[in-house]
Amino acid sequence: MATPSASGRRIGKVMAQVAMVMNLDKCIGCHTCSVTCKQAWTNRSGMEYVWFNNVETRPGQGYPRRYEDQEKWEGGWVRTPGGKLKLKAGGRLKKLATIFANPKMPAIQDYYEPWTYDYENLIKAPLSDDMPVARPRSLISGEPMNVTWSANWDDDLGGGEELGRQDPIVQKLGEQVRFSFEETFMFYLPRICEHCLNPSCVASCPSGAMYKRAEDGIVLVDQDKCRGWRMCVTGCPYKKVYFNHKTGKAEKCTLCYPRIEVGMPTVCSETCVGRLRYLGVILYDVDRVGEAATVEDEHDLYPAQLDVFLDPNDPEVQEAARRDGIPDRWIDSAKRSPVYALAKKYKVALPLHPEYRTMPMVWYIPPLSPVVDTLTKTGHDGEDAGNLFGAIDALRIPVEYLAELFTAGDTAPVDSVLRKLAAMRSYMRRINLGEERDESLAEAVGMSGTDIEDMYRLLAIAKYDERYVIPTAYGVDDADRGVIEEIGCSLDFEGGPGMGGMGGPVPFGEASGRPDAASVETFHALKTRQTSDGRSDLKGRVNLLNWDGNGKPDGLFPPSDNGAAPDEKEKP
Amino acid sequence: MIPMTPTDAGHAVDAVAPTALDHILWGVFPYVVLAVLVGGLVWRYRYDKFGWTTRSSQLYESRLLRIASPMFHFGLLVVIIGHVAGLLIPKSWTEAMGVTEDMYHFMALSLGTVAGVCTLGGIVLLIWRRRTNGPVFSATTVNDKVMYLVLVMAILAGLATTLLSAGADLTGGHGHDYRETVSVWFRSIWILRPDVAAMAASTFAFKLHVMVGLTLFMLFPFTRLVHAFSAPVQYPFRPYVVYRTRDQHPNRSERVVRRGWEG
Ligand code: HEM
Ligand code: SF4
Ligand code: SF4
Numbered sequence: 001m002a003t004p005s006a007s008g009r010r011i012g013k014v015m016a017q018v019a020m021v022m023n024l025d026k027c028i029g030c031h032t033c034s035v036t037c038k039q040a041w042t043n044r045s046g047m048e049y050v051w052f053n054n055v056e057t058r059p060g061q062g063y064p065r066r067y068e069d070q071e072k073w074e075g076g077w078v079r080t081p082g083g084k085l086k087l088k089a090g091g092r093l094k095k096l097a098t099i100f101a102n103p104k105m106p107a108i109q110d111y112y113e114p115w116t117y118d119y120e121n122l123i124k125a126p127l128s129d130d131m132p133v134a135r136p137r138s139l140i141s142g143e144p145m146n147v148t149w150s151a152n153w154d155d156d157l158g159g160g161e162e163l164g165r166q167d168p169i170v171q172k173l174g175e176q177v178r179f180s181f182e183e184t185f186m187f188y189l190p191r192i193c194e195h196c197l198n199p200s201c202v203a204s205c206p207s208g209a210m211y212k213r214a215e216d217g218i219v220l221v222d223q224d225k226c227r228g229w230r231m232c233v234t235g236c237p238y239k240k241v242y243f244n245h246k247t248g249k250a251e252k253c254t255l256c257y258p259r260i261e262v263g264m265p266t267v268c269s270e271t272c273v274g275r276l277r278y279l280g281v282i283l284y285d286v287d288r289v290g291e292a293a294t295v296e297d298e299h300d301l302y303p304a305q306l307d308v309f310l311d312p313n314d315p316e317v318q319e320a321a322r323r324d325g326i327p328d329r330w331i332d333s334a335k336r337s338p339v340y341a342l343a344k345k346y347k348v349a350l351p352l353h354p355e356y357r358t359m360p361m362v363w364y365i366p367p368l369s370p371v372v373d374t375l376t377k378t379g380h381d382g383e384d385a386g387n388l389f390g391a392i393d394a395l396r397i398p399v400e401y402l403a404e405l406f407t408a409g410d411t412a413p414v415d416s417v418l419r420k421l422a423a424m425r426s427y428m429r430r431i432n433l434g435e436e437r438d439e440s441l442a443e444a445v446g447m448s449g450t451d452i453e454d455m456y457r458l459l460a461i462a463k464y465d466e467r468y469v470i471p472t473a474y475g476v477d478d479a480d481r482g483v484i485e486e487i488g489c490s491l492d493f494e495g496g497p498g499m500g501g502m503g504g505p506v507p508f509g510e511a512s513g514r515p516d517a518a519s520v521e522t523f524h525a526l527k528t529r530q531t532s533d534g535r536s537d538l539k540g541r542v543n544l545l546n547w548d549g550n551g552k553p554d555g556l557f558p559p560s561d562n563g564a565a566p567d568e569k570e571k572p
Numbered sequence: 573m574i575p576m577t578p579t580d581a582g583h584a585v586d587a588v589a590p591t592a593l594d595h596i597l598w599g600v601f602p603y604v605v606l607a608v609l610v611g612g613l614v615w616r617y618r619y620d621k622f623g624w625t626t627r628s629s630q631l632y633e634s635r636l637l638r639i640a641s642p643m644f645h646f647g648l649l650v651v652i653i654g655h656v657a658g659l660l661i662p663k664s665w666t667e668a669m670g671v672t673e674d675m676y677h678f679m680a681l682s683l684g685t686v687a688g689v690c691t692l693g694g695i696v697l698l699i700w701r702r703r704t705n706g707p708v709f710s711a712t713t714v715n716d717k718v719m720y721l722v723l724v725m726a727i728l729a730g731l732a733t734t735l736l737s738a739g740a741d742l743t744g745g746h747g748h749d750y751r752e753t754v755s756v757w758f759r760s761i762w763i764l765r766p767d768v769a770a771m772a773a774s775t776f777a778f779k780l781h782v783m784v785g786l787t788l789f790m791l792f793p794f795t796r797l798v799h800a801f802s803a804p805v806q807y808p809f810r811p812y813v814v815y816r817t818r819d820q821h822p823n824r825s826e827r828v829v830r831r832g833w834e835g
Contacts, residue, residue: 092807092808093808095807096804096807096808098642099804100641100642100644100645100646101630101634101637101638101639101640101641101642102630103638105630105631105634107630107631107632107633107634108631108632108707138707140632140706140707140710141706141707141710142706142710143706198813199813202812202813202814203812203813205814206804206807207802207804207807208804208806208807208810208814210814211814211815211816212813212814212815212816213815213816213817213818214815214816214817214818215817215818216818223622224621224622224624225621226625227624227625227626227799227802227804228625228626228627228628228799229626229628229804230628230630230631243628243630243631245629245631245632245711246711247622247625248625248626248627248628249622249625261818473818
C-alpha cells in the first residue's frame with residue numbers, strides 16, 4: 001500500500017483535515033466570534049453556559065476556570081513509561097467502573113451559573129419610593145442569585161493580581177510574572193474545539209457516539225447515539241465538549257460543518273473583526289499520528305506533528321492521496337491552503353498545548369505585541385529589527401509564557417516565530433518608506449525576501465478567498481444538482497415543517513409553495529454577497545437570515561393595496 | 573407463614589387452586605409487560621433515539637452524586653445478579669453442585685441484605701439530593717417522579733421479602749422458599765406455559781414485589797431507566813478513535829425527500 005515519498009519515507013494512509021490558524025496579534029478581544037457563534041449554535045436552553053468559541057485574556061484563568069490544570073481535570077493523554085498512550089483520566093475499565101459518577105467532571109460553578117434578569121419587575125413592581133430593579137436570576141435553578149463569575153470575568157486582566165495568579169501557567173512560571181500595569185503583558189486567545197488528530201474526547205466516549213469525520217477531520221457528537229455518560233467532558237483537555245443539561249447529551253463545536261461542506265468559512269471566521277482566522281486543508285499521514293503523539297520528549301511533539309503533515313505539492317503525496325480516495329479538488333485546495341503555508345511553509349503557526357498529545361488542529365501565530373508594546377512604552381522604535389530582536393531576547397517572561405501555551409515550554413520555536421514576525425515588520429517598513437529591500441533582514445530569520453513578502457500578504461492583506469480555502473464536500477456541480485438538499489434538514493420528514501407542513505399540506509403562508517433547497521439558496525446568496533462589493537440580490541423567496549438589511553426584497557413586506565400579492569407567482 | 577412442602581419435581585404443590593385474578597396477574601399480565609417492554613424499546617429506539625440518555629445531573633451537583641449513584645448502581649448490580657441466579661438457576665442444579673439449602677440461603681440472604689440496603693440507601697440519598705438541590709429538583713419531571721415511586725416500592729418490597737426470610741431464619745423457622753414458587757413460575761413464562769399455580773402459592777410479600785417489579789419493567793422504555801439498556805459493554809472492544817464517513821444517505825427510513833426541482 002504505502003508509497004515512498006520524496007524524503008524517502010513511506011507514505012501511509014492519507015487523510016484530509018480542514019484546519020484553522022489564528023493570528024493572535026490581530027485579535028482585539030471584541031468577542032464578536034463568541035457572540036455570533038452563540039447566536040448561531042448555542043442560544044438554546046440547556047446550552048446557556050456553552051461557548052463553542054470563547055475568547056480568553058492571557059494571562060488569565062480561561063474558560064472553564066483553570067481548565068489547563070490537568071493534574072486536577074485529567075484531560076488528554078499521557079505517555080506511559082512503556083511508550084504507549086493512555087487516557088490521563090484512566091483507561092477503559094476505569095472509565096466503566098466510574099461511569100455512575102464521573103470523578104473528574106467540572107461542575108457548573110467551574111464554568112459559571114448562567115443568569116437572566118428579572119425584567120418583568122421593572123414594569124410590574126408596585127409603586128414605591130425606590131426605583132424597581134431587575135435582579136439577576138439563575139437560569140439553572142430559577143432563583144435570584146448574585147453574579148460572581150462568568151465566561152470571561154477576568155477579561156482584560158480584570159481582577160489583576162488576585163485572579164491572574166490563578167492562571168495555571170502563571171503558577172508554573174512563578175513570581176516572575178508581574179501584574180502591575182507598567183510591567184504586565186496581555187493578549188487574547190480565542191478558542192474553539194481543536195478538531196484534534198488524536199482526539200481524547202472520542203477515545204473517552206463509552207457509546208462510540210463521538211467520531212472524527214474521515215473526509216474533513218471534523219470531530220462530532222452523534223446526538224442519536226450519545227447516551228449521556230459525560231466522559232468526553234473529562235476526556236477533552238481543552239474542555240470543549242459541553243454537556244447540554246436539558247437534553248442530557250454532549251455537544252461541541254462542529255466547525256460549522258454545514259457551512260464548511262458548501263465551501264463557506266465557520267461563523268467565527270466569517271464574522272471575525274480582525275480577520276485573523278484562516279481555514280484550509282491539511283493532508284496528513286494518519287498512520288504516523290500515533291507515533292507522533294507518543295514521542296517521549298514533550299518538546300518534540302510540535303515538530304513531530306509538523307512531520308505528520310504532508311506536502312500537497314509533492315507528486316508522491318498527491319498520488320498517495322488519490323490512492324486513498326481524496327478528491328482532486330481537495331488536493332488542489334490543499335496546495336493553496338493558508339493553514340499549510342503558515343504552519344509548515346513559514347512555520348509561524350504553533351499548536352495550542354501540544355503536551356496534551358491530542359494533536360490539535362487549530363494553530364496560533366503567537367503575538368509579537370507584548371514585545372512591541374514594551375518597546376514603544378519605553379520610548380524605543382517598535383519597528384526596528386535590532387530593537388525587536390534584542391527585546392525578544394530580553395523579554396523572557398512573555399516568551400516563556402507563550403512557550404508554555406504553544407510548545408510545551410520550549411522557547412526556541414516561539415523565539416523563532418517572533419523573530420520572523422519582527423523581521424517582517426522591519427522589512428516591510430523599509431518598503432513602505434520607499435527604502436531599498438533589505439534581504440539581510442530576511443536571511444537573519446532563515447527566510448527570503450520573497451517569502452517575507454508572501455507571508456506579509458497572507459497575514460496583512462489576504463482577501464476572503466485567500467483566507468478561506470475550503471473545498472466543498474460535493475463539488476459545486478453537485479450542489480447545483482440539489483445533492484446538498486439531500487443531506488437535508490431534520491425537519492424535512494414527510495409532512496414535517498421543513499417539507500411545507502406541520503403534519504399536513506399547508507396551502508398558504510410561510511410554508512406554501514414549492515420547497516426550495518434552502519442550503520443551495522443560502523450557498524449562492526452568501527457567495528455573491530461575500531464576493532461582491534455591491535448590494536446582494538436575493539432572488540425569489542426571502543430568507544431573513546440572508547437579508548443583509550439592504551434594499552427591499554420582494555416578499556419581505558405584505559402586498560400593498562394596489563399591488564398583486566407577491567405570493568401569487570409562487571403558487572405551484 | 574404457611575410452610576411449604578417442596579416436591580422433587582421442582583413444582584410447588586398447590587395449596588389452593590388459582591383464582592381468576594391469579595390467572596390474570598400471573599398468566600396474562602407478564603405477557604402484557606413483555607409486549608410493552610419489547611415494543612416500547614423498539615418504539616423508543618426508532619422514534620426517540622435523541623431522548624435515550626441518562627439525563628445526568630452531575631453538572632448541577634457532584635458531591636452527593638459521587639457517593640449516592642455508585643452506591644445505588646453497584647448495589648443494584650449485585651441485586652440483579654442475585655435475581656438472575658435465584659430465578660433462572662433451578663434449585664435442582666445448585667443442589668447437584670453440592671450447594672445445600674442452608675448454604676444457599678445464607679449466601680442469598682446475607683449478600684442480598686447488604687446489596688439491598690446499599691441500593692435502598694443509594695436511592696434514598698439520590699432522592700434526597702433531587703429534592704433538596706434546587707437545580708436538580710427543577711430538572712425533575714413528573715415522569716421521573718413516577719419512576720422513582722415505582723422503583724422505590726420495588727426495592728422496598730424486595731428488601732421486605734429478604735428481611736422476612738432472614739427474620740424467619742433467625743427465629744429458627746424457615747422462610748418462604750421462592751425458588752419453589754416464584755422461580756418456577758418465572759421460568760415457565762419463557763416456555764409460554766405460565767405456571768400460575770406456582771406463583772399463586774407464593775406469599776403476599778413476594779406477590780407484591782413481583783407486581784411492582786413487573787410494573788417497573790413496563791416503565792423502563794418510557795422513562796430515563798431506558799439508559800440501562802444501552803450500558804456501554806462494547807467500549808473495551810472498539811478502537812479508541814472512531815472514524816466515520818459523512819452519511820451519503822443519512823438515516824432516512826422515516827422520510828421521503830423530494831428533490832429541490834420536484835414540485
Ligand atoms: C449497567 C447499567 C447502568 C449504567 C452504566 C448506569 C449509569 C447511570 C448513569 C451514568 C447515571 C447518571 C448519573 C448522573 O450523572 O446524574 C444513572 C442514573 C440513574 N440510574 Fe443508572 N445505570 C445503569 C443501570 C441502571 C438500572 C438497572 C437502574 C434501575 C433499575 C438505574 C437507575 C438509575 C436512576 C434512578 C438514575 C437517576 C439517578 C439520579 O440522578 O437521581 N440504572 N445511571
Ligand atoms: S479539542 Fe475538540 S477534538 Fe480535541 S479533544 Fe477536545 S473536543 Fe475533542
Ligand atoms: S472576532 Fe476576531 S478579533 Fe474579535 S475576539 Fe474574536 S477572534 Fe478576536
